[in-house]
Amino acid sequence: MHQHEHEHAQAPASEPAGDEAFWDGRYSESTRIWSGKPNALLVREASDQAPGRALDLGCGEGADAVWLARRGWHVTGTDISKVALGRAAEHAAEAGVGDRVDLQRHDFAESFPEGEFDLVSACFLHNYGDFPRARILRTAAGAVAPGGVLLVVGHAGGPSWNPDAHSEIGFPTPEEVLRQLELPEGAWEVLVTGEHVQALTDPDGRPGTRTDNVLKVRRLA
Template identity: 50%
Template sequence: MVWPFLKGDDMSTPDAKEHWEQHYGERERVWSGRVNARLAEVAPELPVGRALDLGCGEGADSVWLAERGWDVVGVDISDTALQRARSAAEARGVGDRIDFQQHDLSQTFPDGEFDLVSAHFFHSTLPLDRTRIFVRAAEAVKPRGTMLIVDHSGPPPGETKLDHHHHLFVRPEEVVAALDLPDAEWEPAQTRVVERVVTWADREPFTWHDNVIVLRRRSFG
């Protein structure tokens, strides 16, 4: 069984942009178009402000936030994904609230500060220094702002091909520890593992476990 986003075993391409262009080019739509459930849980409790959606894909989370009054920067490496995201935003009437930007986050990062930084399932089949990117993202969170990270805590049941891919599954507490954020500046509001039922077209529904990490930046002064 190969994950939908781990399709194929050829890891020879060194170019991340080309890799993700191939990924999004395989189908007219890759993701469901629905907001990620944990974002829908966390965001309504926050004051509306400026949000950064890391790895925004086809834009579902960015659009959902914009519809609720947020000004959003959505970031992805794939031109195809960003084109679909812009089309979705325009179709929902929130194109003027979202600035979709192309970045290889290993190399560049969007400017500015944010009240919310959200990163969902920021895994890659290519080598990726997630911790360095998350530390950079934390630096962009405003005082009293929030960083939300949602990860797969392990592979789907029956997955046998992950040895060929650049994945490391850890507990939410380990994700937080790796960031090594100053206790005087940051408070971990949530570090938990949740279950959800996943349905893929080629297999029976199964239960998958996700890490949910919510970090609050303390007020300065």
């Protein structure tokens, strides 16, 4: 799944996203799984936002957290995998931003970081097994400070060469995610809702595409 630069491994549908042993094993398969580059949609949507406090849900090996910290953000990066968090700490230290990145282990079905944040980023936090994604995203919205932003990015489906890949998981549209958030009327502003088509290559090196959904909302009060 990770031919483009998001930081979240794809579990088989039979594996719960809250399985620490599974994710530690997944990250232990190699010294680095992902590209080390930040998610393109995070870069697009957060580049113009003034730095403050950010929460990166499912930070993986830390590319998004490091990118934000380099731009002056104080970042709380969270993941269920201790292996991933160890690599994120190394990445932050190597980038010279370790003092601006607070890494915490959380199984979002059971615990969630404390505090309010000017940016809460949930990129490719997909729904595997019994993972209660909608409830977790509602909790994420509750962690957004007044004037702050919630950014939710997810796949719209499989890649062009395998459009039915993991179709049993279900990939909600931005409008469906917005309804699932159950945001209080008049308290939020919808900034972005739509699709983003990214060019990438298939496993054989041939050109292809994958479409991602993006929802960006700002808390007004």
